[in-house]
């Protein structure tokens with residue numbers, strides 16, 4: 366037998382290295398794309414508490430020289446984020462009042478959401494958790510025991526949702542231990558991962574990750590987050606196909622974003638491309654009114670027009686459900702018009 370001390374040290378996985386090398390300076394991003402900071406309304410990173418973060422592989426999918434690129438707009442800090450717009454607040458979805466233990470949100474029947482880390486591999490400018498006090502509500506800071514105790518004491522909970530931040534930013538050792546502890550809770554049937562990593566850092570879907578997904582007793586659902594077909598390149602398609610082969614059910618949620626995907630043709634392309642990647646569209650969220658994101662707002666009437674046109678173009682299974690999140694409601698709130706059939 367080889368003594369443990371003689372085993373090679375774990376090497377850093379490729380995805381960690383890619384994450385370390387992600388871009389953090391708007392000036393560097395704009396230079397790569399051949400764009401002028403002034404012309405695109407970028408502002409220096411010192412101006413915001415939510416600094417830029419974007420993996421190089423994601424930048425490679427942007428169109429050089431295009432200030433309106435739908436991927437660029439999702440990640441570039443802009444001066445208009447600093448405007449104080451009435452109605453746009455720090456905690457728009459009432460997360461903090463749904464906390465039953467640090468980082469544990471129990472809003473809806475049968476499913477509990479665990480904010481497993483505050484970190485992400487990308488900083489989306491429209492993110493509704495951009496002001497979430499992760500430092501105080503972070504169960505991986507030693508409080509997973511509280512979350513597990515809560516779940517054990519609530520037999521009506523069948524599904525645990527790992528969210529964040531992005532749960533796949535955690536190491537497989539940490540994640541594997543958590544998933545095993547979850548699988549030991551007999552009434553849990555499903556484990557859902559809300560993650561943007563397969564899209565923004567497809568390297569993350571490596572064999573270590575696939576091994577614990579394949580090995581779990583729990584049904585695994587991956588809800589990825591793509592907003593535009595251009596995000597789904599060949600590397601992403603391959604990562605998704607490996608997740609699918611490992612037995613994960615794949616769904617997508619998007620946010621309806623002005624300038625990014627606010628047309629039926631953009632959403633049609635997205636649904637078609639998702640399906641090619643074995644993913645079904647799930648939710649299309651109206652933007653949560655989070656401070657700093659007002660410039661992404663699409664009004665309800667426009668959103669409904671887009672949905673009507675999308676339904677006329679696509680089979681039903683490729684049409685996402687348009688929803689909004691309202692504090693205190695028992696589910697996401699479907700958004701529809703009264704004139705519709």
Ligand SMILES: *Cc1c(COP(=O)(O)O)cnc(C)c1O
Pocket residue numbers: 463470471472473476477478526696697
């Ligand atoms: C969105 C959300 C869920 C999941 O809702 P589904 O409709 O099942 O996708 C669960 N818990 C919280 C706190 C949420 O915000």
Ligand code: SF4
Pocket residue numbers: 484485486487488489492493494495529530531561590
């Ligand atoms: S990956 Fe998700 S949680 Fe992270 S910044 Fe983007 S939208 Fe927010």
